[in-house]
Amino acid sequence: MVAYGDADAVAAAITDDTAAVLIEPIQGEGGVIIPPDGYLRRIREICDEKNALFIADEIQSGLGRVGETFACDREGVVPDLYLLGKALGGGILPVSAVVGNSDVLGVIQPGEHGSTFGGNPLAAAVGLRVVEMLETGEVQERARALGEHLAASLDALIGHGVTAVRIAGLWAGVDIDPALGTGREIAEKLLERGVLVKDTHGQTIRIAPPIVVRATELDWAVEQLRLVLGR
Template sequence: MDAIALEQQVCAANYAPLPIMLSHGEGVWLTDTSGVKRLDMMSGYSAVSLGHGHPRILKVLSEQARKLAVTSRAFHCEPLGPFLEKLCAVSGQDMALPMNTGAEAVETAIKAARRWGYRVKGIARDQAEIIVAAGNFHGRTTTIVGFSSEDSYRDGFGPFAPGFVTVPFGDSAAVEAAITPRTAAIMIEPIQGEAGIVMPPAGYLKRLRELCDRHNVLLILDEIQSGLGRTGRWFAHQHEGIRADGLIVGKALGGGVYPVSAFLASRDVMRLFEPGSHGSTFGGNALAAAIGLESLKIIEEERLVQRSAEQGAHMKQRLAAMTRGIARDVRGAGLWIGVDIDPAAGSAKALVKALASAGVLTKETHETVIRFAPPLTISRAELDWGLDRCEAVFAAFGGQRRASAA
């Protein structure tokens, strides 16, 4: 039995991966068990923003694992304070609550918003509401999928928790209309990733900030995918110059080797947590903290935020040119671009397979959008290598379409 067949026999089929068995990665490259090398233009949904096997991450991983890894938060560990101090400094927040996965950090944010609603705003017990956006993706727990607008995420997993109000993404008037005295928070992604790199209209985040200030509501931003340099700023909301009341981070924070996430907020929000009110066996462990701190240092010292802005502008320009006549839209920021394929032109999934055959790994979402999100460490030469191959695939695809139309 080959490796893929074995995996399919023993692993639940909750994913449908391309039939490529990867064996190792280095920098922006992934190699399969047949020795075929491909460019990673997906970065593990931004979890591998620093590339595969970054030498500084591997060094810290090895050294800290030998010294101390997991003890639980029943004790203090030396790396945690410096890690969270740095994370607060780059985010502009006062305090952080460390967790492991993005979904856990989102659950933490929900708890914080509700407790703030009851203890600070004075919402009646168990009546707090959080406004969310249609098309959101905040994770896969039962609470989170309960307020998803994607039927496949919800099917068969109810009953779901109440307390969430859904409005269209990018519609600040709909948000304002949904706010009531029971509203504790607005929780959104500044750019919707899983939905297909969906951008809100200019000024949307500023308008939400104004609404939250006027109505005494927390603005919580999920920057698990969009944060830590992915969009050409440390955080996507900084493109509009606003400050969030709560910030959710993860993915790239783990340096591509370990799950690290956190919820960040003001001291007034964080003081609502006391011993016993929340916890995580692995959250904030010494190994996670050491890796998280080194990840932040690498992003800063290797100027990855600036590189994302510069390389991303180049990537977007080239993708827009090569997909003219095939794509309905090419959108995004930094090294995070969605190419929305016109269904009349063909299948995004077929294009993803063709790109993989040409040496470029990416992934479609919602049937029509191909996401391009290479590691922020990618060089211009590596990026153009991949884009040249993308251009050849799109050209062949366009040629086939014209031939079939004739």
């Protein structure tokens, strides 16, 4: 484990026994932590130099959430393996996948790896449909546009109960002024008003509305946050 966003620390941690570097292009559970510009590109370069695989955990950040198909696309970076889930099931059922080229995944031959639910026909059909929807780019564009709308609303709360906002597409980390309560306390108050967010067991709440959300619904949700903050 190394400090997030520190590419030099990653390079220093790699040895001859290192098989891969596994990172989240944007940290989810940490509070929607967006790395510095160029970080992902540098990780790609380091992995190439050290002959290590670059594995991107895009379970939360991928498949349109951040306004691109993958968060890695924000820097034009292609990892060796993607870890996908959550949105891959289209909100219908749980689906996860490891995606990569045959030169990497091809080392595993039929019968060498088992899975309790592998090959489920319904899950495969749903996952394929999600991929088809992403091919047009409309989902990503919607997340970008609505994310800009959400950002403007949340930024207006900075200094009024909010100390910082980090946002990528329709995914926001909102830091709450400690004088007004913890992230969990604010999340529970929002729940009473019909808004579901997730706290980070600190001062941050994470907002991840469905990509089919309407702008008016985002406005209503931010208004509930404003009322909870007493602002």
